Amino acid sequence: MVTSKETATPRRISVFDTTLRDGEQAPGNAMTADQKLEVALAVQSLGVDVIETGFPAASPTDFKATRTMSEQLNDDVRIASFCRSVPQDVETAVEAGGTRRHQIQLLVTGSDLHLEHKRGITREQAYAEVRAAIRTAKELGVTDISVGIEDASRGEHDLLRGYCEIVMEAGVGTMALGETSGCMVPSEFADLTHTVRQWIPADTVLSVHCHDDFGLAVANTLAGLEAGADEMQVTLGGIGERAGNAALEELAAVMLYKAEHYGFTTRIKTERLHAAYQVLTRAIAMETPRNKAIFGAYSFATQAGIHQAGMLARPETYEYLEPSRVGRERSLLVGRHSGRGILTHLLEQLDVPATSELLDELYYEYIASRVGGECDELHVVRESLAQRFAQSAGVAAR
Structure with missing residues (x-):
């Protein structure tokens, strides 16, 4: 298993913030385009590497927010747009955010459970979809493409490996593993991450996206990073579908205090975390729990x-x-x-x-x-x- 502790210098971890997509789409968290920009500016000030703007093809608000962020965020941060593996979604995302420092994240179906009961399609059809979406993105001049595998944690290895082969054939720069249902414990997710890491080139960014259904999103993210992932997908305050996502502030604090143990480093300016969280809570009118790590009303x-x-x-x-x-x-x-x-x-x-x-x-x-x-x-x-x-x-x- 790959661990950064085996290397002499700290390993740089990319921080992909999905507060404005996965976090915002959860019940009670909807924002206007102006509110999304305000939160994005606060998140940008933290030093994240990528800010996911939303799902432009699904919502005029997300389309407007993506366009505004592409114009107003600085060059130190990239934006990302969420797309199904459908050419029309890709076209809409590019129309909203252009192609400069804009990552197109293509969602693919990572388990037979989802293929059969949610999508009603075969593996071959799923593979054809993503190939077509990648081709569309490249024809439109997109140079930063990510393939995000939904429900990868319940995906059969041969299905997942098929997506890896498509990523390699197409020269896609990033692959994201979705622990979508929050079903794994850290050792399981580490094994999955390590396996996939062996299937893709060393220069392909491996990103991990974990949910908190067992309360293990942060632990699973750390396990994935130890097993060779390069990027963590997180949300401010851990907001997100159901129990939420891996919390940016918790992972940032762990990496600040346990840098010697993990050998990880990020660009996050931790002293700005709470101010950014306050911008978010005002935007979505979210009460702060008494006992939440880092941000709880009585955490300190x-x-x-x-x-x-x-x-x-x-x-x-x-x-x-x-x-x-x-x-x-x-x-x-x-x-x-x-x-x-x-x-x-x-x-x-x-x-x-x-x-x-x-x-x-x-x-x-x-x-x-x-x-x-x-x-x-x-x-x-x-x-x-x-x-x-x-x-x-x-x-x-x-």
């Missing part, structure tokens, strides 16, 4: 007394990821699980002696008397205490 917050005691002494006791490195801030909350340590900390900041009697009084008032899960930001409690002791000092002075 704690109210537990034992944790707070450690973090007040040294943040890394419980904080392996540094919030600032992914565009976040640390937050200590005061709630019913907090301890006297946080109150002592606040009193020290206010230069008020932390006597045991005072701590007992404040502990009951601010912590023990709370019910449910409500809690306050540290600055709110600090302000309350500041006002209280300012008043006390005033009374004492009189």
